[in-house]
Amino acid sequence: MNKIIKRSWQNFLLALALVLGFAMLPAKESFAASDIRLVIDGMEISGSPSPFIESGRTLVPVRLVSEQLGAQVMWNGQDRTVSITKGSRSVLLRIDSRLVAYGGGGTESYNLTDVSPKIVGDRTFVPLRLVSNALGVGIKWDNASRTVFVDSSVTSAIEPFFDMKISSLFPNETITGSAVLKSEFQSEIPSGATIKYLLIDPATARGIVIAQGNQIGGEYKYLPNLSDKGKRVMVTAVYDANGHFLSGDAVPVQLAVVPSVSLTGIEEGQTISDSVSLGAKTNFSAAYVTYEITSRNGSKIFATEESDPYGQYKWTPMLEDNGDVSFKVTAYDHSGNAYSSPSVATSASIYPDSAVKARAQVERRLELRGVKPGDAVDKPVTLWADRNFDVSRTDYILRDMNTGAEQILKSTGYESFKWFPGPELKGGWELMVRVTDTRGASYESMPINVSVPGTPKLLLSGVGPNQVITGQVKLKVQSNVALDSISFALVNPTxxxxxxxxxxIDALAEYSYTPASVDGGSWNMEATGTYDSGKAITSEMVPLTVYTGKIYTPVPIIEKDKFLGMASQMGQNSQQMTGMSAALQTAQAILETGWGQSVPVDKYTGQLSYNLFGIKGTGPAGSVTSNTWEEYNGTTYRIDAEFRAYKNASEGWNDHKSFLLGGARYEQFRTVMHDSIQGAWALKRAGYATDSKYPLKLMDIIKRYNLQKLDETGI
Known part of the structure; x- marks a missing residue:
């Protein structure tokens, strides 16, 4: 059986009896105030308000009890805090917060309570244990008379509510960079429990989740945000499968991060003969990194755009890069400040600040791509030269396998070449590429044996299988014979x-087809061409549908200026249930719907999908038909696809989170989903979006509209 933090009730009641000196009733029972008597130093305190029991704790009116014991009570209505002071001892409590701050003897400590202070009527009630901890008085429970006895002549020490402890940090430790978070405990944990680590500002008792997972006793890595400075409270909290708080601990820390950046993937004295995967190691939370590669003469070879600080960047040296090369990575914090690594270089005399030396030493490489040995080329193929050196000329060459005679198919600078061989080339051939470098030297690739069937072919482009044509399309053809003219036709499939x-029409021309109302229905489209003085050639049949009725386009789900409020609320509700960053969720919704102004509807019926994230399939409200993109004969075209439909926006929002929380594809994302920056990059690595700028766009929205505030939480 898994361990649980909160003891079984038998052990729990026994422990409380030992600590507080009285037996407690089952935790889920709550008793009216009239059931409990309160006696302080021999004097019964009667009247209103009276104590009551909630969740296994006796709650008492804090001012009445504290002042009766000679303590001073101060209420701060703006911060909703209560401070209790007697002599050198004090405690600071916050309404609806489990965080408790103790003072005394010149030191300050923090702890968590299982029942937070609350306001009942117009009075503040707190767990009696907190009063005992604050004032050091004795407490005794008499079950027969249902009486709480408070005795100020008996002294007591501060007693934690839980046996859990943050073991990887000591009180008031100064955190100067990344830190390991780990907790220890003796009690048992129910199946399905999760642990969270929070960094809390003691002035507000609010902060952010910095790590979370289901390995309660496991180690977690914390990367500080450089904007977090000074005094903070590190909190660990364990929750059951339903999100109910079970146990925790709190430790005061000081944040004074000294930024550090180092380059990974290159070692001292390394010879680079092929691609290398560069990475960045930082001791703080970076928004993005850039890599800079400089040649031996000091001229810059290459500088990347903003890259994933938690992923890798692949660099493949060119032949011209051989020799001493310097590498540097620069990490940018959330405010855009830059921090660079020492250069990784090859010569200390050239790069006096270098920490590591390496050398690029690659062999010349030239290969023809686009075909494989043994291919029968009966459709267009794109040929290109895969090389690691600069060229001024590229020739794509066909060589007779018997005679060795060559013909140049295409001569260009360095571009690729689309080849669609015709009947005149029927037979077997050697295909190769020959290049001239910038110094005038010539090199050629190994030949690839291919065959050409030589059958005259005509391919239709501009439309694709199962396309629904609702407006103008541009038709054209590709052929391996010289066409004289071309025509297009719709063929009834029945x-x-x-x-x-x-x-x-001219075979090289592009024809714009706009369907008329009489064209509606299911068709096969084909093209017919003439060549060689009257010979006919026909393309393949492409099945499609012509629809001339009304087409509905995406619609707003709410007024643009109200979308942020709606999305923020759904993001925060989801964060409470899933632990996923509300800032990240909200930014995704803004980006993917254009501030709620472009939500998919059924293109034929107008049914609103409430699908804010473009998830395909069938949802609780069925599906709607909308557009997606396919490719056919080298041309992209729109095709109908089914997208999930929901009864309301909240249902669609929650289904998107279920989509991300399930399946192995997003496992890496789930480990960092509490962090908006790390989560954005993890989505990109998982293939969630093809846009290389997707994480940067999300981060820009989060920063521009201060969405990081949505991730702030209490305990």
Whole structure:
């Protein structure tokens, strides 16, 4: 059986009896105030307000009890805090917060309570244990008379509510960089429990989650945000599978981070003969990094754009890079401040600040790409030269396998070449690429044996299988013979009847087809061409549908100026249930819906999907038909696809979170989903978005609209 933090009730009641000197009743029972008597130093305190029991704790009116014991009570209505002071001892409590600050003897300590102070009517009630801890008085419970006895002549020490302890940090430790977080405990933990570490500002009792997971006794890594400075409280909290608080601990710390950045992937004296995967190691939370690679003569070879600070960047040296090369990584914090690593270089005399030396030493590489040995080339293929050196000329060459005779298919600078061989090239060939470098030297690739069937072919482009044409499309063809003219037709798939929509046009021209109302229905589209003085050639049949009715386009889900409020609320509600950053969720919704102004509807019926994140499939309210993109014969086209539909926006929002929380694909994301920056980059690495700028766009929205405030929470 898994260990649980909160003891079984039998052990729990026994422990409380030993600590407080009286037996407690079952935790889920709550008793009216009239059931409990309160006696302080032999005097019964009667009247209103009276103590009551909630969740296994006796709550007492703090001012009445404290002042009866000679303590001073101060209420701060703005901060909703209560301070109790007697002599050198004090305690600071906050309404609806479990965080408790103790003072005394020139030291300050923190702890968590299982029942937070609360206001009942117009009075503040706190667990009696907190009064005992604050004032050091004795407490005794008499079950027969249901009486709490408070005795100021008996002294007591501060007694933690839980046996859990943050073991990786000591009180008032100064954190100067990344830190390991780990907790120890003796009690048992129920199955499905999770642990969270929070960094709390003691002035507000609010902060952010900095680590979380289901390994209660495991180690977690904390990367500080450089904007977090000075006094903070590190809190650990364990919750059951339903999100109910079980146990925790709190330790005061000081944050004084000294930023450090180092480059990974390159070692001292390394010879680079192939690609290397560069990375950044920082002791703080970085928004992004850039890599700079400099040649031996000091001229810059390459500088990357903003890159993933938690991923890797692959660098493949060119032949011209051989020799001494310097590498540097620069990390940027959340405010845009830059911090650079020492250069990783090859020569201390050239780079006096270098910490590591390396040397690029690659062999010349030239290979033809786009075909494989044994291919039968009966459709267009794109050929290109895969090389690691600069060239001034590239020739794509076909060589006769028997005679060795060559013909240049295409001569260009360094571009690729689309090749669609015709009947005149029927047979077997060697295909190769020959290049001339910037110094005039010539090099050629190893030849690749291919065959050319030589069958005349005509390919239709501009439309694709199962496309629904709702407006103008631009039609064109590709062929491996020289065409004289071309025509396009719609063919009835049942009767075979042909309806020519364009005839006798220039084979190289692009034809714009706009369907008329009579064209509606299911069709096969084909192209027919003439070549070689009257010979006919026909393309493949492409099944499609022509629809000339009304088309509904995405609509606003709410007024633009109200979307942020709606999305923020749903993000925070989801964060409480899932632990996923509310700032990240809200930024995603803003980016993917254009501030709620472009939410998919069924293109034929207008049904609103409430699908804010473009998830395909069937949802609780069925599905809606909208557009997605496919490719056919080298041209992208729109095709109908089914997207999930929901009854309301909240249902769609929660389903998106379930989508991210399930499956192995987003496992890496789930380990950092509490952090908006790390989470954004993890989504990109998982393939959530193809846009290379997706994480940066999310971070810009978060920063611009101060969404990081949404992730602030209490304990």
């Amino acid at each position: 009767t075979g009847t042909r309806m020519v929509i364009a005839g006798g």
